[in-house]
Amino acid sequence: MSLLSDVNGALTCIIIDGFVPLGTERKAGLGPYLYHHLQQYPHNNQPQSISVIGVAKSSFIGTSAECEVLRGTSEKPLFVTAAGMDLAVAKAHILLMHGDYRIPTLLKKT
Numbered sequence: 001m002s003l004l005s006d007v008n009g010a011l012t013c014i015i016i017d018g019f020v021p022l023g024t025e026r027k028a029g030l031g032p033y034l035y036h037h038l039q040q041y042p043h044n045n046q047p048q049s050i051s052v053i054g055v056a057k058s059s060f061i062g063t064s065a066e067c068e069v070l071r072g073t074s075e076k077p078l079f080v081t082a083a084g085m086d087l088a089v090a091k092a093h094i095l096l097m098h099g100d101y102r103i104p105t106l107l108k109k110t
Helices: 002-005 030-040 087-096
Strands: 012-019 052-056 079-082
Touching: 012 030, 030 052, 030 079, 052 087, 079 087
Parallel strands: 012 052
Antiparallel strands: 052 079
């Protein structure tokens, strides 16, 4: 949350490394907690409609095949989930991210 105070300009979404809902039971992962917090406590004049996209490198038990995204020439999918955004739109965003390989360049940065 402290990172948001360093952001200049409006955010429309935040991408996290992990799942938003987990599996078929749609248990709350990190993403829903972040999403709900952002809706209740906007930071640095950010709009309350900040979506959260989760990108996981491995499957969670019960993860739907509709969450799978193949990037580049990889035959191993990423698993995309979202809160506050349609899943198809979230997947399209991940597909459009920079990088020729499975994992988008930005998500490789630490």
